[in-house]
Amino acid sequence: MTGMKRCEINSACPCGRLYQKKPLAYGACCGRWLETDTPAPDAESLMRSRYSAFCLERVAYLLRTWHASHRPPSMEFEPGVKWLGLEVRSHTVLDATHAEVEFVARQKPLIGPAVRLHECSRFILENGHWLYVDGDAL
Structure with missing residues (x-):
């Protein structure tokens, strides 16, 4: 396992979330969940923070x-992987404790062509925390 990488609080969040057509800062986006014990408020925010x-x-x-x-x-x-971007296609609330998020994430391994990961992920809310359960590749 390699060491953790850092992201400056005021730099653009890796998840690419926009606010008024501008990238949200890491500290105002996923940094709120990654740098504290505060749980993500919904399945999409959890999925973005996991990306x-x-x-x-x-x-x-x-x-x-x-x-x-x-x-x-x-x-x-995997050493040398570079994440190239995330596109959230949909966030579907199924009921009070279940949701699905469809997304496409792109990555470039150190060796070989870029890879596109398209998945419909399932999430569950337990004890006030959204959790990733599993997903189906699309």
Whole structure:
């Protein structure tokens, strides 16, 4: 596992969320969830913060926000991967404790062509915390 990467509070958030057509700062976006114990308020915010956690190599956050039924015991990051962007296609609230988020994330491995990850992810709200359960590749 490599060391955590840093993101300046005032720099653009890795998740690419916009506010009034301008990139939100990390501290006003995913940094609120990654740098504190504050839970993300909805499934889309959790999904975006998990994307940022992949960009910043935050294993503890990823494992903490993964539902216990599907959480791996550990994880490592592939060296040299560069995350290229995130597009959230939809956020569907199914009921008070279940939601789905469809997204496309792009990454470039150190060797080889860029990869496009298109997934419909499932989330559950437990004890006031949204958690990633699993997803289907599209």
